[in-house]
Amino acid sequence: MERTDGIPRPPSPDELWAGIVAEVATMPDVVTNLLREHQPDEQGFCTGNGCGTAGRGVPATRWPCSLHTLAASADRLLRRG
Ligand SMILES: [Zn+2]
Numbered sequence: 283m284e285r286t287d288g289i290p291r292p293p294s295p296d297e298l299w300a301g302i303v304a305e306v307a308t309m310p311d312v313v314t315n316l317l318r319e320h321q322p323d324e325q326g327f328c329t330g331n332g333c334g335t336a337g338r339g340v341p342a343t344r345w346p347c348s349l350h351t352l353a354a355s356a357d358r359l360l361r362r363g
Pocket of ligand 1 (some may be wrong): 320321328329330331332333343347348349350
């Protein structure tokens, strides 16, 4: 529903996500590192640092994890220029 009373509406989840993606896209090195680190293992779990595998031996996060999704979106934004 469109508001016309001039009260700023809070950003939608899509807008928040787009903002985070744009923020990450300003750091190409970070994008590259995230894409390299967050890859699936043979069982389809993410092997990335912070996704449940580091030092635990038991993968916990299904790939693509949120960090890979974020980095991939930022990468697309970067390639579009
Ligand atoms: Zn991951």
